[in-house]
Amino acid sequence: MSVLMVDSPIRSASALPEEPTQASRFGKARTAQSGALLEDYVELISDLLESGGEARPTDIARRLGVAHATAIKTIGRLKREGLAVAKPYRGVFLTEAGESLAARVRARHRVVVDLLLAVGVPFEAAESDAEGIEHHVSDATLAAFARFLARS
């Protein structure tokens, strides 16, 4: 059995994926990323509205750790995309679409954190990492997470 595996059809344990496959994976990651910011804003605005009553630009900015001008500009984008409404100096509110997105995003955030905790990630790392990870969790993955948590 002096096999050297030279010219084996299987090149190695981790051969490169096909080009179109790989391009599609990278493309999905880029797409997911581009929605991340809006998701975080909508989730945060919903949290603020539920827990206190008001979602003011300064609060939003402070919680996100950005300048207030940055927050206001992004709130403008939320309005353009039909997720939020706001009259000058009156605070920000969510549309139906905004509320429904917020609900989905919040549910997913919770499942991701719980999954991380369930596999042994320390609390603060779980919360911190989840803030980025959540935006890259597809429906299929989310469903798998939920199943895993259910049978734990």
Added chain:
Amino acid sequence: MSVLMVDSPIRSASALPEEPTQASRFGKARTAQSGALLEDYVELISDLLESGGEARPTDIARRLGVAHATAIKTIGRLKREGLAVAKPYRGVFLTEAGESLAARVRARHRVVVDLLLAVGVPFEAAESDAEGIEHHVSDATLAAFARFLARS
């Protein structure tokens, strides 16, 4: 015991985190994201070099699903940051720093995919989502993933 829990110190199961805590979590997610692109380039270049020999801009662009001009511009950034070297028309190579980053990134990618598979995520979703998730997995989380996989 006609307690209504009004004015209880614990407001609800999911109270908002403290402002500085939340800002730091969002900030970390933003920072992680800014490094993501370079990580993917370096990992891909390393894969191409190991598996074939050459890492040419056109190949890189095709695999990432972007225009070749975009890839060339980013390769310029890799050079500025000391991760890659390339002479005109000669293909791209990694510096020591680049190789070492690539090794870490590839190892982390593998652990993330394995973790996803281990909790029941279907293969293609695991590969696809991992491409985004990997960039938000801290060292603490990575270690927890590895421990979980070891005792499975």
Added chain:
DNA sequence: CTCGGAATGTAGCCTCGGCTACATTCTGTG
């Protein structure tokens, strides 16, 4: 009621990461 400080909004700048269009260089086929 006033008025000063806080909140809000606007203007304009920057980098990153996409893109298209065009210019240049390389290279393999005839």
Added chain:
DNA sequence: CACAGAATGTAGCCGAGGCTACATTCCGAG
């Protein structure tokens, strides 16, 4: 060995998402 076509590189555009500086509006203490 020429040269057409592919690969590579350059120029310049765009939007997103940061920032600072400044203008405007609101509101509560006095």
